Amino acid sequence: MSGIERVDVAIIGGGMAGMSIAAELAELDSRLAERSEREPLRLTVLEREHQFGYHTTGRSVAALLESYGSPEVRALTRASRVILDAMGAESGTPLLRTRPLVWIAREDQLGLLNALLTGNPAVRGVDPAGARTLCPALRPEAIARAAVERTAQDVDVDGLLELYRTRAAAAGVRLRTAIGLESGEWTGDGWRLTTDRGELFAGRVVNAAGAWADAVARRLEVAPAGLTPLRRTVAVVGAPGVLPSWPLVLDVGDAFYFRPERGGLLVSPADETPSPPVDAAAAPADVELALERVRAATTLDLRTVRTSWAGLRTFAPDRNPVVGPDPRQEGFFWFAGQGGAGIQAAPALARLAAARLLGEEYEVPGLDPGSLSSGGRGQPAPA
Numbered sequence: 046m047s048g049i050e051r052v053d054v055a056i057i058g059g060g061m062a063g064m065s066i067a068a069e070l071a072e073l074d075s076r077l078a079e080r081s082e083r084e085p086l087r088l089t090v091l092e093r094e095h096q097f098g099y100h101t102t103g104r105s106v107a108a109l110l111e112s113y114g115s116p117e118v119r120a121l122t123r124a125s126r127v128i129l130d131a132m133g134a135e136s137g138t139p140l141l142r143t144r145p146l147v148w149i150a151r152e153d154q155l156g157l158l159n160a161l162l163t164g165n166p167a168v169r170g171v172d173p174a175g176a177r178t179l180c181p182a183l184r185p186e187a188i189a190r191a192a193v194e195r196t197a198q199d200v201d202v203d204g205l206l207e208l209y210r211t212r213a214a215a216a217g218v219r220l221r222t223a224i225g226l227e228s229g230e231w232t233g234d235g236w237r238l239t240t241d242r243g244e245l246f247a248g249r250v251v252n253a254a255g256a257w258a259d260a261v262a263r264r265l266e267v268a269p270a271g272l273t274p275l276r277r278t279v280a281v282v283g284a285p286g287v288l289p290s291w292p293l294v295l296d297v298g299d300a301f302y303f304r305p306e307r308g309g310l311l312v313s314p315a316d317e318t319p320s321p322p323v324d325a326a327a328a329p330a331d332v333e334l335a336l337e338r339v340r341a342a343t344t345l346d347l348r349t350v351r352t353s354w355a356g357l358r359t360f361a362p363d364r365n366p367v368v369g370p371d372p373r374q375e376g377f378f379w380f381a382g383q384g385g386a387g388i389q390a391a392p393a394l395a396r397l398a399a400a401r402l403l404g405e406e407y408e409v410p411g412l413d414p415g416s417l418s419s420g421g422r423g424q425p426a427p428a
């Protein structure tokens with residue numbers, strides 16, 4: 046196999062998942078290598094597109110919500126918040142900006158709101174008047190009760206991805222775009238990988254391919270993790286009277302959300318339409334649905350749709366990230382299924398994944414380390 050480029054770890058995918066694990070892995074490995082006086086690992090990121098973050102990472106609505114998602118996602122988000130604050134302080138450019146979150150519930154959704162408030166210290170219940178103080182455009186008749194997370198945040202997603210890219214590059218990771226993994230064969234001590242730009246030998250593969258993660262597993266003849274990409278649509282609409290300081294408003298039944306965006310209103314029908322892994326695009330019917338639902342909940346005069354887009358949020362059956370070594374295939378590490386939280390949970394997830402890959406401990410307060418599966422159709426990660 047002489048003449049073929051050799052790396053110790055090839056990370057497939059250059060979105061938030063791939064770039065964050067590249068930076069954390071390289072930095073952790075370099076500390077361990079120095080301590081044990083060995084050579085650091087050679088790492089590379091392979092991204093099929095011409096730019097990093099082109100797919101789901103570039104299409105998020107950039108929120109950090111501690112009351113969102115499963116208990117595992119919430120624990121990862123709380124831990125990530127601390128890291129994001131520190132990263133922003135260190136780089137001199139804050140990555141977070143406070144924007145409160147208001148969960149709204151109609152009379153028939155009070156059970157859902159109560160479930161959200163139970164055991165969720167990030168939120169507190171308020172009456173409709175309290176919700177309307179934050180967002181005066183809410184129709185009084187559309188809310189029976191609400192819950193507010195005052196310390197929710199907007200995340201600078203481009204800034205975060207760029208920080209991880211810079212850190213990975215500084216730590217010696219070879220970052221490549223316009224190179225797609227086509228297939229691979231396990232040789233017993235590593236992978237002989239075929240890309241659309243030639244061959245590569247990698248001791249281990251990290252599957253951070255987002256919506257394509259199961260497809261990447263199949264290309265390497267590894268059993269898929271049962272991941273489903275779900276399309277989500279967003280539009281930005283002209284809407285007179287919107288103030289930039291308004292909160293993010295989320296329907297507790299997950300039927301829509303909205304928040305101010307560049308002088309207009311960002312709206313989503315919170316759709317979850319199963320999709321093959323593709324370059325997702327907004328369907329006009331989904332944009333219309335968002336407008337209809339936001340009109341029903343507010344007094345806003347929603348006018349011209351300025352822009353719209355869609356992205357794929359990819360979920361494992363338990364809706365938690367899939368993080369760890371595949372239980373059946375040596376040299377194959379999962380880092381997928383980030384779903385709707387792959388920005389807000391990225392910093393802690395990347396540290397956890399990097400530690401797992403190098404056999405180190407990393408504790409996330411409130412997270413049972415065995416609760417995240419590592420492929421093999423939902424099996425818990427090896428301890």
Ligand SMILES: Cc1cc2nc3c(=O)[nH]c(=O)nc-3n(C[C@H](O)[C@H](O)[C@H](O)COP(=O)(O)OP(=O)(O)OC[C@H]3O[C@@H](n4cnc5c(N)ncnc54)[C@H](O)[C@@H]3O)c2cc1C
Nearest residue numbers: 058060061062093101102106108226255356386387388389
């Ligand atoms: C509308 C919307 C709103 C969202 N809002 C939020 C939010 O407010 N907060 C939050 O935390 N999260 C949010 N998310 C979710 C978040 O964006 C994702 O969880 C996260 O971006 C996933 O990152 P990723 O790196 O796994 O995937 P991606 O960014 O899609 O990266 C995967 C990469 O793998 C590459 N790839 C695939 N196959 C190959 C191959 N064979 N060879 C080489 N490269 C390959 C792809 O080209 C792609 O660039 C939202 C998502 C959407 C769509």
